[in-house]
Amino acid sequence: MSVIPKKEKYKIDQNQLVKELRKFIDEERFQDDEYIERIKARLNEILEENYKKQENLIEVLHEVQGLIGFIPKYVQKEVAKGLDLAPGEVSSVISFYAHFSEKPKGKYQIAICKGTACYVKGSVDIIDRIKKEYDLKAGESTDDGLFSLEIVRCLGACGLGPVMTVNGKAHGLLNAEKAVNILQKYENNQM
Ligand code: FES
Numbered sequence: 001m002s003v004i005p006k007k008e009k010y011k012i013d014q015n016q017l018v019k020e021l022r023k024f025i026d027e028e029r030f031q032d033d034e035y036i037e038r039i040k041a042r043l044n045e046i047l048e049e050n051y052k053k054q055e056n057l058i059e060v061l062h063e064v065q066g067l068i069g070f071i072p073k074y075v076q077k078e079v080a081k082g083l084d085l086a087p088g089e090v091s092s093v094i095s096f097y098a099h100f101s102e103k104p105k106g107k108y109q110i111a112i113c114k115g116t117a118c119y120v121k122g123s124v125d126i127i128d129r130i131k132k133e134y135d136l137k138a139g140e141s142t143d144d145g146l147f148s149l150e151i152v153r154c155l156g157a158c159g160l161g162p163v164m165t166v167n168g169k170a171h172g173l174l175n176a177e178k179a180v181n182i183l184q185k186y187e188n189n190q191m
Helices: 014-022 027-031 033-049 054-068 073-083 087-096 116-120 123-134 176-187
Strands: 108-113 147-152 164-166 169-171
Touching: 014 027, 014 033, 014 073, 027 033, 033 054, 033 073, 054 073, 054 087, 073 087, 108 123, 108 176, 116 123, 123 147, 123 176, 164 176, 169 176
Parallel strands: 108 147
Antiparallel strands: 108 164, 164 169
């Protein structure tokens, strides 16, 4: 007779969670009494459902990213513990996939393609210009939280290269000047 493994009861530490979220999230969000409760309860559920299921790592990270909007360090450690993985394995998956992030993404999420077709048509110039213009690094957000930047491999619109998307909307046949003009429109609520 097979023995059903006992599920671990998870208890995300509320103080640690709040401490971590406060580094990035507006104080206003914490006025909603249920905000932290909701996140904590769902995290506990996710970890219980996936107890020691290492093969579910990507799925778990998707859920956490969707739940909080990013995957804070403390939560990464808990995911590693719950799935019985080394913390380094979790953080390397997060840094490998542009979809996941350790910090909140900007209001406008920019993705610029550095795949071959876009690269040969000058996407690096666009990336450099945007980084300079907004003092922005790949994988990070501007201090005001308006823009975040991801460099991606192919956006599936190679014929329109160089291509960038802003919150999923594609803008093609770009050069550095055009890309900055488009972003200024987002900045001024004209898009
Ligand atoms: S290489 Fe850029 S969209 Fe395909």
